[in-house]
Amino acid sequence: MKRAAIAEFFRRLAQANPNPTTELEYATPFQLLVAVALSAQATDRSVNLCTRKLFALAPRPEDMLTLGEAGVTECIRTIGLFRNKAKNVVALSRLLLERHGGEVPHDRAALEALPGVGRKTANVVLNTVFGDPVMAVDTHIFRLSNRTGLAPGKDVLEVEHALMRRVPKEYLKDAHHWLILHGRYVCTARKPGCGRCIVRDLCDFRDKVD
């Protein structure tokens, strides 16, 4: 996709959805961090069903320690990878209390040092909690970036760097959510909704489907 097409691509997504945000439910930075850590290989909808119960019982890191791994497991049993995630949520809460006074650090290295938090989760927190202009490349953004030709790359890190180079600066902060939502509801994995896509004419994939 050429530079002019990329600018038009984001102009349209911006007009369609001026204030994009996450569909994960949370009340505090800590809760967003936990929700994102739980969202690996799970839909936002199924994560929200878990976190409603979980955050009602344990809204803060110290409550998460009291609830314990068994209690957390009970709340999140309905999403995949729940054993690893329950262990991580408790350990992550303990580390936040020990190293950061229970607050979520505005620091990539500190975030990635938390159990169950890798580059993608750290980037979502940096973007959504602190408003940093960073791209978190998840399954949707990886697929859409390659399929449309917006920012091709053989792995997520390559796509992230391509996006940082190619997305116009003024759109960088919101681009994360625009791409997620477009990937989730229009440019889906199995059967892309090209017929209702507002950027179809800009897309490298437009004639390879239907």
Place this chain on the structure above:
DNA sequence: ATCCCGAGGG
């Protein structure tokens, strides 16, 4: 490269 791992959709 492999494991983890439930729910929903087709």
Place this chain on the structure above:
DNA sequence: CCCTCTGGAT
């Protein structure tokens, strides 16, 4: 049945 869902650790 198979594929997908805001991945991370080993």
